[in-house]
Amino acid sequence: MPRPEPLAGRTAVITGAASGIGRALAQRLSAAGCPVAVADIDESGLKEQFNGPVLRRVLDVRDAAAVKEFAGEVRSWAPGRIGAVFNNAGVAIGSTVLGAVAEDDDWLHSINFQGVVNGVRAFLPILVAQDSGAMVNTSSVYGLIGVPNQSAYCAAKFAVRGFTEALRQELRGTGVRAVTIHPGGVKTNIARNARFRADPEGRGRTHEQIAAEFDAIARTTPERAAEIIHKGVDRGKARILVGPDAYLVDALARLAPTHYFDIIARLRPRKASP
Structure with missing residues (x-):
């Protein structure tokens, strides 16, 4: 299979671009000569300055009609072919299954999974028509292992994985690729912006304390994550693991598919009493 064209100089579309991995990707790809079409529900976060052409749109990825309209705008605006569409927008929740609030789970699923589906449905016809590009x-x-107190998040991320892998098989024989990204702990605001009704572990921690614990174990910066993703897409990878912890989790899921969390629990530092 021929090596895909590098992204440099080709248009990149990025949702969830106002912060974290999305913003770092937009900055990196713009610096590489890519016109960038950036979208996020956070209007203030989209005011980042870029090196080259940029199309900014306030967008709720849950709104399929709005995402389709955005795709039409990008098609008209893009100077040349689209190199990649990064369906990156995401949110988090911390809750046990027993204590879950239905509207919180629905909110997460509508962004983390249905938002990805909406992005694929809107932009895939453009990529197929040009017979090139990557849906990332x-x-x-x-999305590789199940984690306590993360049932909604795991469900959505497993769904993204399955959806993308099925799409990849449908695109066999075309010039379009489907790529799955599996980040480990990345230093973003996802935990700080997550929905928590109560400490799911029953230790009485505040939302800020839970976010601080996430920050303490997240080893990968957004900039490093963007570098890994950019290089992975350029190399034609179908599955990109981001961070050393992602490689560890992937190995555990393969080697101990029903006992991986026993190993992870032993590797974690002991928790202090509240």
């Missing part, structure tokens, strides 16, 4: 969907290491 953000899953997670939580």
Whole structure:
């Protein structure tokens, strides 16, 4: 199979671009000469300055009609072919299954999974028509293993993984690729912006304390994550693991598919009493 064209100089579309991995990707690809079409529900976060052409749109990825309209705008605006569409927008929840609030789970699923589906449905016809480009969907290491107190997040990220892998098989024989991203712990605001009704572990931690614990174990910067993703897409990878913890989780899921969390629990530092 021939090596795909590098992204440099080709248009990149990025949702969830106002912060974290999305913003770092937009900055990196713009610096590489890519016109960037960036979208996020956070209007203030989209005011980042870029090196070259940029199309900014306030967008709720849950709104399929709005995402389709955005795709039409990008098609008209893009100077040349689209190199990649990064369906990256995502949110988080911390809750046990027993304590879950239905509207919180629905909110997460509508963004983390249905938002990806909406992006694929809107932009895939453009990529297929040009017979090139990559559809790059953000899953997670939580799309590789099940994690306590993350049932909604795991469900959505497993769904992104399965959806993208099925799409990849449908695109066999075409010039379009489907790529799954599995980040480990990345230093973003996802935990700080997550929905928590109560400490799911029953230790009485505040939302800020839970976010601080996530920050303490997240080893990968957004900039490093963007570099890994950019290089992975350029190399034609179908599945990109981001961070050393992602490689560890992937190995555990393969080697101990029903006992991986026993090993992870032993590797974690002991928790202090509240």
